[in-house]
Amino acid sequence: MSTLEEHVDVGVPVDEIWDVLHQAESYPRFVEGVRQARAEGEGRTRLDIEAGGRSQAFEAEVSDRKGEHLMEWRTTDAPDLAGSFSLQPIDKNSTRVQVRIEYEPGTIRDSFGGPKGFAQANAIERLVHSDLEHLKEYVEQRR
DSSP states (O other), X not given: OEEEEEEEEESSOHHXXXXXXXXXXXXXXXXTTEEEEXXXXXXXEEEEEEETTEEEEEEEEEXXXXXXXXXXXXXXXXXXXXXXXXXXXXXXXXXXXXXXXXXXXXXXXXXXXXXXXXXXXXXXXXHHHHHHHHHHHHHHHHO
């Protein structure tokens, strides 16, 4: 299993980002490839994505610890992906968003196509970094 961690500092209070992360319908605005997302009941989210020229739907179980500003998620079927968002207040108007993703490189390639080995890790890292930058732009522009 490979693990990727990235972060971005955002110029909004922690509670504003926490609220955005709990609005699955907003994910297409900042997550590359997500065409539609919706909450499917308590602790479940469905994502319709397009990646590597393929359209797929995934369901994820989502849990959170609001007091710690930690949201964890795991796909319920293939591909086996897991991750978390951790929010840390920098000051009253700024927040660090830390993302952690755990994935099996071979499974990602089988599901989405793309490069192998080191090139794949670089592609995933660039994608996650880009998504974090889009999240930053999205929440800062909402103000």
